[in-house]
Amino acid sequence: MSKVLPSLDETDRTLLRMLQDDSTLSLAELAEAVNLTTTPCWKRLRRLEENGVLRQRVALLDPAKLGLSFTAFVQIKTSNHSREWYHCFVETVTEFPEVTEFYRMAGDYDYLMKVQVADMAAFDQFYKKLVNSIEGLTKVTSTFAMEPLKYTTALPL
Structure with a gap:
């Protein structure tokens, strides 16, 4: 479980x-911007990195401009909940570069993944690879995004 760091002040x-x-x-x-000199600012950033609050600094790419504008959400139900199967499943799914988000869920489905590909044909190839690489999937349901209405990686601070 993630450790919550409650000691963030307004400057952080x-x-x-x-x-x-x-x-x-x-x-x-x-x-x-925060009325500090560079050394105390650097120390704050280093502390945030060491505590895992600031995990990494990345560039956000435009999927459409890279030909990856087809977004699918795949829900998976399984009858196998053993530790061994779980680890194998997670390892297999995380190897698929098309999977950009992957969650274990509560509710009707056990897992949810967000898949980013070029088009329906590319999704079909992904789908076939997925279902043929993992035993024990009892139900796989896919839905497709028609239009992205909001996308952000920014957390509400």
Whole structure:
């Protein structure tokens, strides 16, 4: 389970909001925005990284401009809930580059994955690889996004 870090002050939150918006901001720009010199600002960022609050700094790509505008949500139900099967399943699914998000769920389905591919033909290829690489799937249901209405990686701070 993740350790919650309750000791974030407003300066930490401001730095995190700024980095969520633009991770290319320089240390000097960040420090100036929160009225710190670069050394204390750097120490705060290092602490946030060491505590796992700031996991990584990445570039967000536009799927449509890369020819990956087809988004599918795949729900999976299984009758096998053994530890061995679970580890094998997770390892197998995480190897698929098309799977951009993957969750164990409560409710009617056991797992949910978000799949990003070029088109229906590419999804069909993915689907066939998925169902043929894992034993014990009792139900696999897919739905397809018609239009992205909101997408963000920014957490509400």
